[in-house]
Amino acid sequence: MNYWTKLSIDYASQKSYLDDLFQVYPTIPDGIRDVDGDLWKKTEKAFKKKDNDELMKNLLKLDLFPIKDSYVAYLKRDKSAIDRNPETINRLCGRLYEMGLASILTRCSEPKETNRQIGPLFRRWVNNKSLGIQPVGLQEFLKSKGNAILDGGDAEMMAFARKYLNYKRNKGLDFIGRFNGKYVIGEAKFLTDFGGHQNAQFADAISTVKTNGVKAEKIAILDGVLYIKGNNKMYAETTKKYKKYNIMSALVLREFLYQL
Numbered sequence: 001m002n003y004w005t006k007l008s009i010d011y012a013s014q015k016s017y018l019d020d021l022f023q024v025y026p027t028i029p030d031g032i033r034d035v036d037g038d039l040w041k042k043t044e045k046a047f048k049k050k051d052n053d054e055l056m057k058n059l060l061k062l063d064l065f066p067i068k069d070s071y072v073a074y075l076k077r078d079k080s081a082i083d084r085n086p087e088t089i090n091r092l093c094g095r096l097y098e099m100g101l102a103s104i105l106t107r108c109s110e111p112k113e114t115n116r117q118i119g120p121l122f123r124r125w126v127n128n129k130s131l132g133i134q135p136v137g138l139q140e141f142l143k144s145k146g147n148a149i150l151d152g153g154d155a156e157m158m159a160f161a162r163k164y165l166n167y168k169r170n171k172g173l174d175f176i177g178r179f180n181g182k183y184v185i186g187e188a189k190f191l192t193d194f195g196g197h198q199n200a201q202f203a204d205a206i207s208t209v210k211t212n213g214v215k216a217e218k219i220a221i222l223d224g225v226l227y228i229k230g231n232n233k234m235y236a237e238t239t240k241k242y243k244k245y246n247i248m249s250a251l252v253l254r255e256f257l258y259q260l
Contacts, residue, residue: 001243004256008249012227021223024125024250025190033063033109047101052093056082066107067095122174122188122250131254150176161185165215179257183216188250191224194232202234209245219246221253
């Protein structure tokens with residue numbers, strides 16, 4: 001097994017892994033979403049009048065629609081479909097009336113899902129000089145010869161990797177650095193559970209480390225449930241199928257970079 005993967009597994013099973021990981025991913029849920037006061041008054045009025053079309057039009061303007069339904073996204077993108085599809089609107093509104101105004105407001109005010117909040121947290125941690133050096137912009141990164149970390153967005157990092165490192169994936173990166181004269185690229189993910197979207201996130205990071213022809217060390221900076229020893233698919237693939245690749249926790253990343 002890759003040394004850094006084993007080190008990450010040992011860290012997760014023997015040390016205060018979650019306590020320490022909170023420094024990287026402080027995933028405290030945001031407070032409730034703000035619901036526009038005027039828009040909510042119109043929603044209440046339409047609800048009390050049982051005006052289905054008006055109720056839908058107002059609720060679709062909110063950041064979060066109060067019920068999960070496969071047809072809502074279409075209606076959000078094409079408001080004119082409300083008038084053409086009365087049975088769909090009646091079906092949705094029936095569920096809304098059954099919920100009641102108080103429950104509708106509660107659902108519309110729910111915090112963003114944790115998974116949607118954690119995306120920028122790894123970069124914020126890196127930008128806090130957690131790896132020992134302060135990330136710099138593109139021009140300074142290009143001019144410097146010593147250890148450096150590129151501070152940039154997905155598109156800028158991808159463009160740099162394509163131009164200078166022969167990176168050909170159409171996918172942004174979370175980390176580009178240069179340590180002891182070697183370039184390092186990687187994606188960072190916090191895998192909070194097994195299945196579905198999380199498996200896709202895992203596969204996405206693995207695709208980066210499997211990319212051929214890149215003139216850099218490729219790493220998957222993964223944290224979360226994949227390090228739990230057991231029969232789960234992520235652990236099995238991490239320790240067997242992908243055991244030769246650089247898969248590691250953010251908590252051992254600094255050690256990895258300085259030993260290059």
